[in-house]
Amino acid sequence: MTAHARAWGWVAHLTSGGTTPWADWTEAGPAAQAGVLPGAQHLELLRRLNLAGPTPTPLVRRVLASGAPGRGQQELGLVGVAETSRYGAPPVDPADLPDDELVRLASGVLADLVVSAPEPAPPRNRRPRLFRHEYRLAGNRLTADALRAQLIRDGRPPGGTRPTVVMLLGDLGAHLADTWAARVRRAFAPPWDDWIHELAERPQLPPRLDPVARARAWADRVSASRVHLALAPAAAGEALGVRGLTGPTRLSHAALDAAGHTKGVLRVLVNDVEREQRLRGVLLPWLEAGDTPTLPAPVVPRRHRGWLEHEARRIRAGLADAGYSVHGGELDQLLPAEPVRTAGPTDREVLTVMLRTLRVATMEGQA
Amino acid sequence: MKAKRVLLHVGTPKTGTSYLQDVLFRNRRLLADRGILYPADRFDAHFLAALDLMRLPWGGLEDEAVGAWDRLAEEVRRWPGTAIVSHEILAHASRTEIERALASLGDAEVHLIVSARDLVRQIPAEWQENVKHRRTIGYARFLTAIRDPQRRSRTASWFWAVQELPDILDRWGATIPPERIHVVTVPKPGSAPTLLWERFARTFGLEGIPLDLEVERANPSLGAPETTLLRRINRAVNGFVKPADYRPLVRELLAHQTLSKRTNSPRLGVPPDVRTWATAVAIGWVEELGARGYDVAGDLEDLLPDESGAPFFDPDHPRERLVNNAALDVIRALLLENVRLRDAEADLAGRLEEADRALGRAYLRPSYKLREKAVSKLEHGRLGQGVLGAYRRARGRSSRSA
Numbered sequence: 001m002t003a004h005a006r007a008w009g010w011v012a013h014l015t016s017g018g019t020t021p022w023a024d025w026t027e028a029g030p031a032a033q034a035g036v037l038p039g040a041q042h043l044e045l046l047r048r049l050n051l052a053g054p055t056p057t058p059l060v061r062r063v064l065a066s067g068a069p070g071r072g073q074q075e076l077g078l079v080g081v082a083e084t085s086r087y088g089a090p091p092v093d094p095a096d097l098p099d100d101e102l103v104r105l106a107s108g109v110l111a112d113l114v115v116s117a118p119e120p121a122p123p124r125n126r127r128p129r130l131f132r133h134e135y136r137l138a139g140n141r142l143t144a145d146a147l148r149a150q151l152i153r154d155g156r157p158p159g160g161t162r163p164t165v166v167m168l169l170g171d172l173g174a175h176l177a178d179t180w181a182a183r184v185r186r187a188f189a190p191p192w193d194d195w196i197h198e199l200a201e202r203p204q205l206p207p208r209l210d211p212v213a214r215a216r217a218w219a220d221r222v223s224a225s226r227v228h229l230a231l232a233p234a235a236a237g238e239a240l241g242v243r244g245l246t247g248p249t250r251l252s253h254a255a256l257d258a259a260g261h262t263k264g265v266l267r268v269l270v271n272d273v274e275r276e277q278r279l280r281g282v283l284l285p286w287l288e289a290g291d292t293p294t295l296p297a298p299v300v301p302r303r304h305r306g307w308l309e310h311e312a313r314r315i316r317a318g319l320a321d322a323g324y325s326v327h328g329g330e331l332d333q334l335l336p337a338e339p340v341r342t343a344g345p346t347d348r349e350v351l352t353v354m355l356r357t358l359r360v361a362t363m364e365g366q367a
Numbered sequence: 368m369k370a371k372r373v374l375l376h377v378g379t380p381k382t383g384t385s386y387l388q389d390v391l392f393r394n395r396r397l398l399a400d401r402g403i404l405y406p407a408d409r410f411d412a413h414f415l416a417a418l419d420l421m422r423l424p425w426g427g428l429e430d431e432a433v434g435a436w437d438r439l440a441e442e443v444r445r446w447p448g449t450a451i452v453s454h455e456i457l458a459h460a461s462r463t464e465i466e467r468a469l470a471s472l473g474d475a476e477v478h479l480i481v482s483a484r485d486l487v488r489q490i491p492a493e494w495q496e497n498v499k500h501r502r503t504i505g506y507a508r509f510l511t512a513i514r515d516p517q518r519r520s521r522t523a524s525w526f527w528a529v530q531e532l533p534d535i536l537d538r539w540g541a542t543i544p545p546e547r548i549h550v551v552t553v554p555k556p557g558s559a560p561t562l563l564w565e566r567f568a569r570t571f572g573l574e575g576i577p578l579d580l581e582v583e584r585a586n587p588s589l590g591a592p593e594t595t596l597l598r599r600i601n602r603a604v605n606g607f608v609k610p611a612d613y614r615p616l617v618r619e620l621l622a623h624q625t626l627s628k629r630t631n632s633p634r635l636g637v638p639p640d641v642r643t644w645a646t647a648v649a650i651g652w653v654e655e656l657g658a659r660g661y662d663v664a665g666d667l668e669d670l671l672p673d674e675s676g677a678p679f680f681d682p683d684h685p686r687e688r689l690v691n692n693a694a695l696d697v698i699r700a701l702l703l704e705n706v707r708l709r710d711a712e713a714d715l716a717g718r719l720e721e722a723d724r725a726l727g728r729a730y731l732r733p734s735y736k737l738r739e740k741a742v743s744k745l746e747h748g749r750l751g752q753g754v755l756g757a758y759r760r761a762r763g764r765s766s767r768s769a
Binding site: 036039065066067068069070071072073074075085086087088089090098108111161194198264265267268269270271272 | 418419421422423424429430432433459461462463464467516517518519521524525527528531533534537538541606607651655752756
């Protein structure tokens with residue numbers, strides 16, 4: 001048996017749902033094949049997908065045909081097969097490939113699926129009610145976006161000349177994580193570590209993110225009596241006289257990083273308008289379904305915990321002094337809880353989310 | 368009838384490609400009259416097409432690259448004569464991307480062109496390109512990364528993908544007969560300045576065409592202390608200067624327009640051990656390329672590094688006086704740019720003031736005063752607010768207060 005016959009045998013094994021690692025594979029393929037062997041990255045990604053059950057044929061084809069986007073290793077040869085070439089990167093045992101290389105390839109496949117998915121349907125909103133509460137939502141942007149979407153669907157668009165302003169607040173660490181997550185969901189966002197580090201370098205939060213400054217700005221516009229602080233989504237409903245509001249679906253830090261990688265590829269595939277539509281209407285719902293519930297949201301790194309606690313106390317004092325109405329708890333809830341874990345996600349965790357998301361996309365008939 | 372041909376120039380970086388592409392772009396109408404298509408509506412059209420083909424992020428420029436390869440390929444397919452596609456980062460393309468690229472060019476006879484320079488000159492040039500793209504990697508770390516046999520880092524994988532000549536030609540030339548593969552060698556230092564252009568002109572079939580060879584764009588090199596300074600600037604500003612600002616301010620104003628003018632400072636080179644290693648690699652490449660039977664414009668011997676008598680200036684441990692002198696030039700350039708911007712600001716302020724005065728005269732008209740009074744009165748009563756609200760709703764959202 002030649003090395004090439006063994007390699008093609010492994011390709012056939014993987015394309016029919018096999019999970020045996022290359023190092024353990026010993027059989028030849030069903031027949032000699034023409035053409036170039038797929039790259040080690042492609043084959044290993046397929047094997048990892050198969051670990052959760054045979055990969056559907058359309059997804060297999062897409063994985064094998066997809067180029068890995070961005071900078072990194074090109075298609076690598078299989079150790080034991082590709083030694084004949086004196087040039088190019090040395091061949092590898094696919095099991096030794098770093099996870100970030102597989103993440104790179106997976107982001108390309110996922111971006112292709114997002115682009116080829118049917119155009120997302122626009123949200124179905126009820127016609128605006130004739131008599132409705134004038135309101136504005138501020139504070140936690142992720143929660144505000146989710147609540148605003150529910151209210152608009154219910155015929156209650158924001159606005160008005162003298163609105164009730166509901167400022168959504170909570171544990172400052174989670175508040176900042178949600179702010180960053182909302183940026184990831186909308187458009188460009190720097191990596192979490194860079195973003196939070198840049199904030200922590202400042203003496204205090206910039207006005208656009210500082211609840212004290214935001215509340216004061218609204219109070220100047222509509223009077224302090226119209227500014228309400230809500231410490232839970234239901235409390236926002238209470239301030240607005242609306243029932244049944246629920247908070248946003250939060251993605252894990254790993255899923256948000258997966259979104260970031262895939263968005264990077266989408267930038268080259270579709271224009272910015274379509275990218276935003278597909279991000280919201282296709283990729284994020286897939287990631288929500290493919291996310292691993294046990295993985296944590298972004299957490300402020302340990303080196304910035306002192307800054308975070310200091311800021312939380314300053315904000316609590318500033319809001320308490322201003323005397324705004326508080327709903328759904330006490331301002332002490334702004335103080336950050338001790339996180340279970342302070343390190344960001346590993347490449348393995350990001351890859352796990354991506355593999356699950358690729359399956360979700362396939363199950364929805366998109367592959 | 369002449370055969371339909373595509374001349375596909377895929378690298379390598381730092382081999383006079385910017386000059387060639389600028390000449391082709393500026394003369395594209397003349398070339399079209401002679402039956403040669405250089406399909407570009409902007410000078411960087413082929414760069415964007417390459418980003419699109421390889422899905423490469425490039426500091427936000429990739430936003431402008433959506434669909435660029437397919438548009439380029441369509442123009443090439445429609446052209447009945449010779450078409451030229453040229454960008455050096457195409458050397459990075461993977462087999463999958465190359466398959467897609469070649470398939471998209473239709474049934475034309477494809478000629479593959481690779482321009483090449485000796486590895487000892489390419490190594491520092493690649494590091495400098497890294498620094499000019501806002502990276503902060505030190506020279507010693509860069510040299511260690513590219514000598515890793517596994518090529519695990521992104522630095523190494525990029526370097527070899529765009530510099531390893533036999534591999535580039537293996538990837539791009541897998542389905543192209545050797546007689547249609549052309550290697551243009553960059554002449555050794557001290558050769559006639561026009562020699563490289565003559566080699567390009569012969570390979571691209573441009574001889575005898577009265578081209579305007581004055582260029583607007585080039586990718587000039589920096590000296591060792593200037594590159595050190597740029598790396599330090601990157602470290603200082605990377606956190607807050609966005610890519611869209613970095614390109615005009617740092618890469619263009621500071622690197623290309625200011626630091627590259629300092630031609631008397633020591634040039635970047637390689638330390639002796641790296642020179643020995645790179646020379647051995649280059650000898651292997653020259654033997655390999657010679658055996659493959661490609662068409663060579665120039666001489667494969669050009670790819671063998673010369674013995675250098677010049678001392679090595681370590682950009683990681685520079686003479687600070689030289690870096691400081693370069694920094695003074697940078698400060699001067701920034702001050703001059705600031706003066707220009709202040710003049711522009713003063714000019715704009717003058718125009719704004721004039722517009723403001725014109726607006727003020729419009730406000731003084733009696734009808735405006737009446738409307739303003741009416742709105743002011745209505746805003747103070749509850750009934751008035753309702754009337755105003757109804758009016759604004761009827762007028763549409765855009766007429767509401769911000």
